[in-house]
Amino acid sequence: MTRTKDSPWTYSTATALQTGLMVKCPACGGPGAVTADPQAFRFRCERCHHVLEKPRAACRRKVENLCPGCGRYYRVHLPEEAGGFPVLRVACPYCGHELPGRVQRVPGGWYSSYGDVRRGREPWFGLELWFLSSFRGKPVWALNREHLAWLVGYLSAGLRERPAVGCLGRMQSDQLPTFMKTAKNRAGILKCLKRMQEK
Numbered sequence: 179m180t181r182t183k184d185s186p187w188t189y190s191t192a193t194a195l196q197t198g199l200m201v202k203c204p205a206c207g208g209p210g211a212v213t214a215d216p217q218a219f220r221f222r223c224e225r226c227h228h229v230l231e232k233p234r235a236a237c238r239r240k241v242e243n244l245c246p247g248c249g250r251y252y253r254v255h256l257p258e259e260a261g262g263f264p265v266l267r268v269a270c271p272y273c274g275h276e277l278p279g280r281v282q283r284v285p286g287g288w289y290s291s292y293g294d295v296r297r298g299r300e301p302w303f304g305l306e307l308w309f310l311s312s313f314r315g316k317p318v319w320a321l322n323r324e325h326l327a328w329l330v331g332y333l334s335a336g337l338r339e340r341p342a343v344g345c346l347g348r349m350q351s352d353q354l355p356t357f358m359k360t361a362k363n364r365a366g367i368l369k370c371l372k373r374m375q376e377k
Contacts, residue, residue: 191294194321199300200308203228209308212300219302230303240282241268247275271296295319309374316357318370330371333364
């Protein structure tokens with residue numbers, strides 16, 4: 179029996195940016211990577227060398243809430259164009275339930291302005307992920323090749339161990355949609371992920 183051990187925040191948009199979050203180029207449809215440094219988010223296509231850049235200053239406000247619809251805690255980063263309102267109605271990225279939340283300023287720096295993938299697109303340029311498919315009408319995606327390999331290993335394992343979380347936050351497996359972790363879907367999801375590995 180294979181065994182895997184989860185670790186806090188194994189793969190997130192923040193960690194994927196360090197090595198490159200794989201996306202589809204808007205110019206040629208080829209593979210490209212979104213990376214970041216303390217000043218900006220950057221996209222570069224491997225095929226046509228198309229480049230995009232977005233300063234970090236454009237994403238320095240957030241709304242945080244505990245969603246009464248699905249019970250999950252979420253954080254949504256807002257562009258400066260959203261206006262200077264003290265409270266905004268923001269949809270939960272997991273279930274779409276809308277509720278008002280206090281707008282908070284985020285100090286600049288490396289760890290500010292990270293967002294979540296929505297509808298198969300990364301949060302800074304809105305580019306479609308390179309590793310994106312669907313299973314029974316639901317999106318299945320990976321942030322990069324390393325994340326894809328982790329997903330295959332995690333879902334293939336017969337035994338999944340969860341160490342104590344402590345103050346470090348949720349486990350990566352807690353961020354996976356329930357349909358991906360359900361035993362009856364596992365074989366189909368794995369087949370989908372392994373097809374993506376051939377890209």
